[in-house]
Amino acid sequence: MPASLLPFRIGHGVDVHRFGEGDHLMLGGVRVPHTSGFIAHSDGDVVLHAISDALLGACALGDIGHHFPDTDVRWKGADSRQLLAHVATLVDQQGYMIGNIDATVIAQAPKLAPHIAAMRQSIADTLALDIAQVSVKATTSERLGFTGREEGIATEAAVILLAKDTAVRD
Ligand SMILES: C[C@@](CO)(OP(=O)(O)O)[C@H](O)COP(=O)(O)OP(=O)(O)OC[C@H]1O[C@@H](n2ccc(N)nc2=O)[C@H](O)[C@@H]1O
Secondary structure (H helix, E strand, C coil), rough: CCCCCEEEEEECCCEEEEEEECCCCECCCCECCCCCCCCCCCCCCHHHHHHHHHHHHHCCCCCCCCCCCCHHHCCCCCHHHHHHHHHHHHHHCCCCEEEEEEEEECCCCCCHHHHHHHHHHHHHHHHCCCHHHHHEEECCCCCHHHHHHEEEEEEEEEEEEEECCCCCCC
C-alpha cells in the first residue's frame, strides 16, 4: 500500500535545550518562571519542538531543523507556537488530521505539575484540537544525566495521525 494511503501514521519527536541566562522557560506555549532560561535560537520551547518533530516524523517530512534552520533570522526569538502551527498545516496538506498527542517532559526542575493543564490547553488551542487529544506529562530522571544535573530539559512526544478521508466523524 503506498505510504500516502496509510489510514494511520505514528510519529515520535525528541528535543533538548540547555539552560542559560534568564528568569523563565517557555514550555508547551506557557511561560514558566525559573532561575534559568533556555539557550536557543527561537524561544526554546522544547515541548512544542518535540511535538513538531513528531508531527513531521509521522509524515516523513524531516525535522524542525530542516524546516526552521537556526541560521534563519526569521526564527530568532520565534514563538514556537508559530512553528507548531506551520507544521500542522503541513500535516493537513498531506491529507492527515491529528488523532492525539502524548508528550513527556524530562526535567528535574522546575516543578511542572502546576503548569500541565495550561500547557495542554495552549497546545490544543494552537492545533485546534480538543484538550482530550493532548496529553502532557512530566518526569524527573532521578537526578541522573544532564537533566538530573539540571543542565537542561528534554522532551519526547508521540503522535498518531488519521487520514482525513477515513477519519470517523461525529
Ligand atoms: C527550533 C529551532 C529554530 O531555529 O532552533 P532552536 O530554537 O531549537 O535553537 C531549530 O529548528 C532547531 O532545530 P533542531 O533540529 O532542534 O536543531 P539541531 O538539533 O541543532 O539540528 C539541526 C539540524 O541538524 C541536523 N543534524 C542534527 C544532528 C546530527 N548529528 N546531524 C544532523 O544532520 C538535523 O537534521 C537538523 O535539521
